[in-house]
Amino acid sequence: MKLDRSFRDLRQIPLRTTLLDDAAVAARLRAGTTPSVPVGRRYPWLSWSVLGAATAAAVIVWLQGTDGTDPVSGGPKVDAAASASSVVPGDGTTKPPAGAPMEAIATLPPQRRQRPTAHGHTPRRTAADGTRSTDCRLRPALSMAHRSATDTPSMRITEDFIRQRAVAVRMADAERLNICVDDANGILRIPYNRNGRRECTKSVLVVGRSEDVRTTEACAAMGPDRTAPVFAIVSHYRRVDGMMLPTGVQHVPLDNTDEWVRDTEAVSYVGSSALVPVQIDIPAERGDAEGRSARVMLFYRATEAIVTSLPANAAGIVSAELAAKRRLESGESVDAACGFLADRPILGVCRTASHALRDVRVVAVPGRAVICHYNLLRSADVSIAIHDLAGNLVAHEGVERHDAGAVDHVLAANLDTGLYRVVINAGGDDVTVNSMVVTR
């Protein structure tokens, strides 16, 4: 074998895919135009890259008093506007009310906790599902959600629940609740003094990319004097469709001592869908000026990332997303953009490849069908099953033979609003699209 000739061959064989299409390049140019956060010299790693202005649509804060109301299983409905304008006084405990959604997720049993190493680093490994998790404390989303849903039927997170309780975050709300939300996109930045140290006496919610924001360092950045209590850090990301999407959150003990750096625990929802709900309870002592408690639900949505990485033929969903993005860019409020998106179906995206399948994308048309778009690498028998989070089979398509190539597999399914899991079996290999969100 001649090395020279082999190198020449390697130079000439065309690549399988284009890494950056024009839209992706354009997105990068836009991101490069946005000024970075000035952070001073002390913490240069804090100059986070910006995911895009559309992430403003990401933040929905759900305000609810910890008064025992069950928003899903028959409790009194709370008007979104009303909940935005008032916080119901709570009992001051951090524990969510019995039967509240995600309660089981929010309270992991002790044996599930894994501590950082002696050096303060969290051990890393490849997760059981083959994805490169950056933190082994994270378990696959579905197993957690599934287990929780099995334990507590009311755990199921429905769009109805979200809609009833969700309001768009406003600066005024955050101010009223004494919260800083720092998502590295400048939604609400924590001020820095000239020494590059954060000077903030508010409670802080930090959302950042794990590559750039190392958890312990981010915590440490709050200053050795701990002037800014930290509620939670969304620091665990999973690569979805080439972009890093948040998949987890670490709660930080609220007593604001040194202990929390070493004793953080992953206690919140972990998901790989485009929508990542994160729930945080704020006790009365950390609540607003009148000592009222609140529950905050952060919905992180990387609209920009999805828009730029999807092909234009993804069954019209892209146009809906783009339209929403344009609305945001034209200065429309986050409320309006979120409301607009809520009326559209939302897709699940999965790049997990099996031996036979690649580039799986799932689009749900609520009440009618689910369209699974994928590239089949070889002829194979394909079957599709859709489960809800409780594991119930809600739709199924029997074995169907498909030739290699791009396939649009349409499955008639009358899906209600909610979260689902799609399992596509091709030639014996399963590919799972976790947590597909269907909205009307």
Add this chain to the structure above:
Amino acid sequence: MQSDRASQFMEVYRPVAQRLERYCLMLTGDVDDARDLAGDTVEQAWKGFDGVRDRQAFLAFLFTIASRRWARIRHGRRGRVQVDEASFDDVFDTSQDVERQTDARMLYEALQTLPAEQREVIVLSEIFDMSARDIAAVAGCTEVTVRVRLHRAKARLRRLVGAGDTLPAPVLKPTPIEVDR
């Protein structure tokens, strides 16, 4: 104004886009990492575009950004993230020109086993045909270091793929001599 700048950027970027992508793929050995790296490189190049005087050297400019960014990422990971490197079939279009793929496949797999620094140097030299001086500029080391890395990389590759040729080691394109006239 901004759109003019963007169109100027795209004008010089488009012709070299594929080479940047190939470089990122060879560097990272992983399609997703390569996509991220290429995107970060474009973003960084866009930020520093006004400082680029020689548009002919834009590819080297991109390579330099990508190389340093990748070094930072590797340093940040330091064994904490396990990466399953992409197979030959993941990276290259294997549907055509099958006969030339056998050796290339072996070589690609052997390249994946090289240390990152050696891989970078040999890719720049053999696939992108760059001179030692240019490689040194991209990799941020001296020309001597480039030659040493190249020598070691080739020796290792020869062992790995059982190359029958006897390349004089180290072989590098001569650095062009600039002559003042």
